[in-house]
Amino acid sequence: MAPSDIARIPGHYISNTHTLFAYAAFVGALITGLSLHYTKIVENEHFGYPVEWFPSVSATIGDRFPERSVFQLFIALTSGPRFLLVWLNYILMTRGGKEGSGAAWVAAVGVFRTFTCGGWTYVTSTDDHDAHDVFMISYLVATIPWTVGCLMLCPPDARTVRLRKYLAGGFFGTLVPLIYFFIQHKVHRVPGAYTIYAFFEWALVLLDVGFDAVTAIDFQAFEIVVREVGGKGSGEKRSDTLLQTQKDKPIISDLSTSVQYPELLDALADVYMSFIFWTNQTALGLVVWYFDLWVMGLSGMEGAILASLSPFLLEIRPFRNHIVSAMPGSYLLQGLCGLGAYLVQRVDLRLGVLSIGVWTGTLGLVASFWRDRADAGKLEARVTAWLLGLILSSLAKFSNATNNPVWPILHSGNGGWNKTGLAIFGLAIARMYMRKSAMAATPSTQHSEAKPKGLSGLAGLGFGALCFIFHSLLSDSSTMIAWSWTGYPISGPMPVPHGMMTFAAMGLGVLSGLYVPGIYRTWSAFGVASVAAMVLTYSENWTGFYGGLVLTIYSMGATPVLVGNMLRFSVGRTFGIAFCGYNFLVLFHCWCVGYAFVPGGQYVRERTDWVMMSTLFMLGCGVWSVIQNGDGGKVGVVGQGGKGSTYYPARSPAVKRVRAAHVWLLLGLQLLGVGIAYVRFPAYDYPSYHPESKLITAGIWTIHFHIDNDAWSSERRMEALMRETELDLVGLLESDNQRIIMGNRDLTQYFSESLGMWVDHGPGPDKNTWGCALLSKFPIVNSTHHLLPSPAGELAPAIQATVEAYGELVDVYVFHSGQEEDVEDRRLQTEYMSNLMGQSTRPAILLSYLVTKPGEGNYNKYVSENSGMRDIDPSDWDRWCEYILYKGMKRTGYARVSRSTITDTELQIGKFVIGEPERLDGERISEDQVPVDMRFPALFRGEGVRGHRYHVFDEPRYFA
Structure with missing residues (x-):
């Protein structure tokens, strides 16, 4: 030791100390918990010992003294070594020849993880459940960039690379069975599933700490020296052969590129403008649907969808030159009209303003493609931003239970974030105007372009098919899941958390289009996508969903190639035909x-x-045009190669930085999706309103697709009424919104989460019904979806479900019959449902829309010896559509509650008691003879609240 040196600490001591204290924290808490509170910490909300016999991490470290204190003590001791580990890791990265900004960013993530670890350690779920979850999810999300950053930027040797890959692969691979067994425990209540989940949870802990323990090998070349006088240290650089090999890979090279602040702002502005494009496009059909809904047919407002045909105007050269030169103006109108349309109260005028937004937005999009056609880097950025805008739009809906928070059917009173959207738009458009002069000062690269082969219409049809796939299947992460959903017991994906798999597939598609575009210039890839599309169409559960994911990857990845090929042709005609094809598929x-x-x-x-086959035919036209034109002129996206090739031309540092900005934004969107899925994961702890009386309050409501009489989204008003009427079961009819014209929504997700209810809906949107849904405070044990005989009119859907209520199995039927005009349909449907209900020997409730008068016609088959069902109130002569029937239980009450301006159909409610025999001679009684907890809420007496009141009878009816 030199005279001026006070101490020397080997670098690997830091890593080993961190590993020792971290493992001691978890293992110490586990040993303490098993010794003192074994049966308590293995118990969960469903099962205890001996069914569950090993504790989870959270139950071990956060619930009881003294194991919680043991854990907190040792975790506190890791903090010092942890900060030193992050610092030494930063030095290691910068010594490996990497640019400082990337290493600094990874180090910042490491510091953030350290603070969040302290957050979920010292704020337990018992102290504050929400705060604990926020810290925990932040830690898990930050683990992804930390792991990726360490793999990319640390100068590796063969040993450290191998260990890091094994540990990181094990960590992320463990997440799959972890989520699976958690769902088995939480949703399906499988005995012993939580114990298996616990083992995977502990494995995550061991792998997470082990990943950082590998730094002990890297830090052997370091020493921390304490001196009385500062001095410079030096050290020999390690071999970077493997690093250079990794650095030559395009995606590694791009991710390690330093992104400059202005370029990141430009990328954010472009993505947000694309988000507005998709927001307007997905809102247009939804507002048009309001008019068709009221006239039950074509209203004439369908002409508004032709707003997307504006690219035809770009065939006029002076107009095209004007639009290209005044590009920010198109974006300005797109944002103001689209995001500001909610301020217009008259629905027809609101539709007109929104149509202007779609008109100008489509013009701006196509003109921007045309303007950048000669510069491969700019065009790539433009197409990538458009795709990221689609992902952001779908993510916005994922975070808001499938409603885009800036749609013109929303406002501050029903969950809208319109003002926030406009504020962000103001920042984005300001950024675009700031860079306008710089863009004008940089001329596009000129090129000699060979005359394209084939017809422009073929190229356009391919892009139109892509737009339809994006809108019909990918504008909401739950649409393909709804196609594959078959009910309970669950054997396929659920909107939460599996919606994030849709985002992952979209992200993979974007990356594949950037880095391996050659595969999208082949018939083989198109063939695989076509098979996947038909698997989605004809299969169910996971098989169908996996087919949808493959189609997702292909459609996102093929976009740059198809757009590049289209720009060889006349822009106005080609993109005009594209949107004609898109509108044809929409209709x-x-x-x-x-x-x-x-x-x-x-x-x-x-x-x-047939719709899917037509889509694939049109997409195949676009692929044919691409293959015909080959690589002529190199028009298209950076990285575009020949048939089956992977071609990477030299790219300028600016182009690399822009691509890196988009890739990092894509990764950020993926992390956001994971975080939203974690936060939204259901609790599956749904107590009924009056368990002490074994009371079931059931309702039936025809909701007309969650659009109220003034074209505002109605789910929040509906949720308030269903909560205030204390519904334990509710059937919703005309509830399937998973189509373009209805916004690709599934508002049962909102009801399920806000009311705390299990949900089933079906048959799916691919079965072509108007939909029915069941919400239940009681676990749904089994459900079957039925398509009833409908030879002439619209298809009649039904759900047959079995719920477990107070320890007894109860059958619940939700059913919507055909229209009045289709007499034979309704006769066949009546026989079908009567026989179906007659087969049940359990207590049963029918929540239905029957289209018949009490005591007449088909009514006498629904209420019959064959079905075994009875009318909840045969004296109610005023009904035509909605009916509540029952058997095998005691009815205690019946009420009709007015709908206000939510729909044109009331909410009917019945009360039943489980465990008491059905009374064939039950008579009406006064309210004072009914126990208080079994009465209907007094809130709706008289004038009621918000337009909801007891009507027809002006009060509830009760029965002995």
């Missing part, structure tokens, strides 16, 4: 379910498979 897929209300609908009724 086609609406006609499949709306066949009873549109001209010629009978020829395409229920032919979703």
